[in-house]
Amino acid sequence: MSHALTDRQWLWFAAECYLVVFLIGTVALLRGRQHSTALTYGLMAVGYLCQFVGLYLRGTAVGGCPLGNNFEIVQFTAWSATTLYLLIGVTFRSSAFGYFTACLTAVLSFLSLAMPAWDATRRTGIFGGNPWIEFHAALALFSYGVFALLALTSLMFLLRNYSLKKKHVSGWFSFLPSIMDLDHIGVRLLSAGVFLMTASLAVGAVWWARDIAAVNTTKLLVTVAIWAAYGLTLTFRLRGRLFAGRFAWTCVVLFAAALLSIGPVNASRHTPAPAATLRLQP
Amino acid sequence: MSTGHLFVLGATHHTAPLAVRERLSLAAETAAGLQMELSALAGLREFVMLNTCNRVEFYGVAETAETVAHLEAAFCSRQQFDRTEFEKIRLTLRDRDALQHLFEVAAGLDSQMLGETEIFGQVKEAYAAAQAHRSAGAVLNRVFQKTFQAAKLVRTHTAITEGHVSVANVAVDLALNIFGGLADARILLLGAGDIGEKTAKAFQSRGASTLTVASRRFEHAMELAQTLGASALPFDQHESRLAEFDVVVGSTAAPDIVISHAAVSAAMRKRPARPLFLIDLALPRDIDPAVASLENVFLYNLDDLAKIAEENRVTREAEMAKCRALLSERADALWRHVQPQVAPARPAESSGAANSPAARPAR
Numbered sequence A: 001m002s003h004a005l006t007d008r009q010w011l012w013f014a015a016e017c018y019l020v021v022f023l024i025g026t027v028a029l030l031r032g033r034q035h036s037t038a039l040t041y042g043l044m045a046v047g048y049l050c051q052f053v054g055l056y057l058r059g060t061a062v063g064g065c066p067l068g069n070n071f072e073i074v075q076f077t078a079w080s081a082t083t084l085y086l087l088i089g090v091t092f093r094s095s096a097f098g099y100f101t102a103c104l105t106a107v108l109s110f111l112s113l114a115m116p117a118w119d120a121t122r123r124t125g126i127f128g129g130n131p132w133i134e135f136h137a138a139l140a141l142f143s144y145g146v147f148a149l150l151a152l153t154s155l156m157f158l159l160r161n162y163s164l165k166k167k168h169v170s171g172w173f174s175f176l177p178s179i180m181d182l183d184h185i186g187v188r189l190l191s192a193g194v195f196l197m198t199a200s201l202a203v204g205a206v207w208w209a210r211d212i213a214a215v216n217t218t219k220l221l222v223t224v225a226i227w228a229a230y231g232l233t234l235t236f237r238l239r240g241r242l243f244a245g246r247f248a249w250t251c252v253v254l255f256a257a258a259l260l261s262i263g264p265v266n267a268s269r270h271t272p273a274p275a276a277t278l279r280l281q282p
Numbered sequence B: 001m002s003t004g005h006l007f008v009l010g011a012t013h014h015t016a017p018l019a020v021r022e023r024l025s026l027a028a029e030t031a032a033g034l035q036m037e038l039s040a041l042a043g044l045r046e047f048v049m050l051n052t053c054n055r056v057e058f059y060g061v062a063e064t065a066e067t068v069a070h071l072e073a074a075f076c077s078r079q080q081f082d083r084t085e086f087e088k089i090r091l092t093l094r095d096r097d098a099l100q101h102l103f104e105v106a107a108g109l110d111s112q113m114l115g116e117t118e119i120f121g122q123v124k125e126a127y128a129a130a131q132a133h134r135s136a137g138a139v140l141n142r143v144f145q146k147t148f149q150a151a152k153l154v155r156t157h158t159a160i161t162e163g164h165v166s167v168a169n170v171a172v173d174l175a176l177n178i179f180g181g182l183a184d185a186r187i188l189l190l191g192a193g194d195i196g197e198k199t200a201k202a203f204q205s206r207g208a209s210t211l212t213v214a215s216r217r218f219e220h221a222m223e224l225a226q227t228l229g230a231s232a233l234p235f236d237q238h239e240s241r242l243a244e245f246d247v248v249v250g251s252t253a254a255p256d257i258v259i260s261h262a263a264v265s266a267a268m269r270k271r272p273a274r275p276l277f278l279i280d281l282a283l284p285r286d287i288d289p290a291v292a293s294l295e296n297v298f299l300y301n302l303d304d305l306a307k308i309a310e311e312n313r314v315t316r317e318a319e320m321a322k323c324r325a326l327l328s329e330r331a332d333a334l335w336r337h338v339q340p341q342v343a344p345a346r347p348a349e350s351s352g353a354a355n356s357p358a359a360r361p362a363r
Helices: A007-030 A037-062 A070-091 A096-114 A131-166 A171-175 A179-210 A217-238 A244-268 B018-024 B028-039 B065-079 B083-089 B095-106 B118-132 B138-157 B167-179 B194-205 B218-228 B261-270 B289-293 B302-318 B320-342
Strands: A121-123 A277-279 B005-012 B044-051 B055-062 B091-094 B186-190 B210-214 B247-250 B276-280 B297-301
Touching: A007 A037, A007 A070, A007 A096, A037 A070, A037 A096, A037 A121, A070 A096, A070 A131, A070 A244, A096 A131, A131 A171, A131 A179, A131 A244, A131 B167, A179 A217, A179 A244, A179 B167, A217 A244, B005 B018, B005 B065, B005 B095, B005 B320, B018 B055, B028 B044, B028 B065, B044 B065, B044 B118, B044 B138, B055 B065, B055 B095, B055 B138, B065 B083, B091 B095, B095 B118, B095 B138, B095 B320, B118 B138, B138 B320, B167 B194, B167 B247, B167 B276, B167 B297, B167 B302, B186 B194, B194 B210, B194 B218, B194 B247, B210 B218, B261 B276, B261 B289, B289 B297, B297 B302, B302 B320
Parallel strands: B186 B210, B186 B247, B247 B276, B276 B297
Antiparallel strands: A121 A277, B005 B055, B005 B091, B044 B055
16 A cells, blocks of 8 residues: 555655644634644644655665655654654643644645755665664754754743733633743753764764765764754753743754755765666656 | 423522622521421422522422412511512523523523633532432423533533633733643742732642742731741741742732842842742732843733733633523523423322422432
């Protein structure tokens, strides 16, 4: 059954599931009601499975973790964010977290699917058959998924903070989690993201040390800069120097920067050998 | 000929002012005596007495209109209330309208504080008391069971209970929006007056356990602390120890500010990442309004809280039509079901025989 559909078709289904969650949430929002957490979770899980199958098929086709072009990287980041949502989303009492996650993953999924240029070239064997490099890349992208959720919870924090400061607490604002809950989950997500990214860089560093020439300088600098920025943010937060609104804004801005850096970093990588490149049929 | 009908008779806050309701309210002993008297009343097949601070109502199944008049006379006589005066304020409805009224009462639509849920428990208690006295029969058993279902339906499918409409509960809701839960929140109450006490009790009823009272007169603080199961703090320490608290309720009668911007800034330097919720219920105000601009500090005064309470009330009012429509459908259906039981075709039966134990419906 799964082979009857292409990887992109599965990914379209996933994007549609996320869009449905977003639309249901928006309708509920406009009606001033909270939508069902169970329905949100269920639809997100269906979207997740579709995305998983799509990425699996793509991974089989390219012979490794599908991280060879912008399309695959953005899809993988969205999938990572959904994975985390399914793991921690149940701890939130309101469905607002699911709504925000659906919004992010729908935007990322549709954006990547709507940009043919991002998926024009499928690169195979980009990790040279080295599972450690593949693990390093997957871990790095997964940490981006964590940072995506961190940006979402930070956005929710900013909205909740705004509502309490401006004294607009009724209506849709009432469905947001509390300031403290959002702050706690934000610190945990940031810690997890920094840990994953550190582990990813550590794994990568071992292999780079053996072959310095294989390292792309732009990619290395941008990745280390993002890692350092998140690391500093975590340090300042734990030391009580960066908190509340400023902490939330920092997390949102950092994720935007990380997301925007994907394109240039990917473009700056060495062009693979023609033999390892598949051109998509129009 | 015996016709039989379902009725409600009583007086509520809509028609009777507090002073009158005080006179009509049934004390425990009076209620027991009246219960006995009504049980022996000819033609009264079933009845339930609902007695709250906002209403005294009798729901029942009577053989004739005279039966209800006898009930009214018995009640007025026991309360030593002039019957002519009672006729001016009484609420009296029959059959389907009585059902609709009971549904609306149980759902909180007829309450002074629209959508409140306490009345639901009071209706349940009234019904339980009637069951205990064996004064509720087949008709009222069904009517009250359906009433509880209808009230729950309204609460679940409409926004009639959403958002609190009292200042104290609005303050607690805001604290929950900030802290998530109140079990670990440390609350400081400044002032030992009524409004502060009510707010403190609202916090306690929603899970707050660490409460401290500070008042300009320490003995007042001690007294209130004892009542609330809290601890007392000398008033001159409230600013220096501000960092120890998460929620501060200002309700003193002090003529000047008692919590300054400098004190809040100093407290926040000690606990920058933990929010501070300041509730100023005092007039003149206790807390410097400038503290609202500090990061992680949330300041609400009496006007802010009253405005939110009013918004919630308006939201609830907007749900009234929807609630009534839901209840109306159910009242129609229930009335179609109980009507044959309320007014059965019993041409040979006399009103006296109808009230005999043998004629009472099975319970």
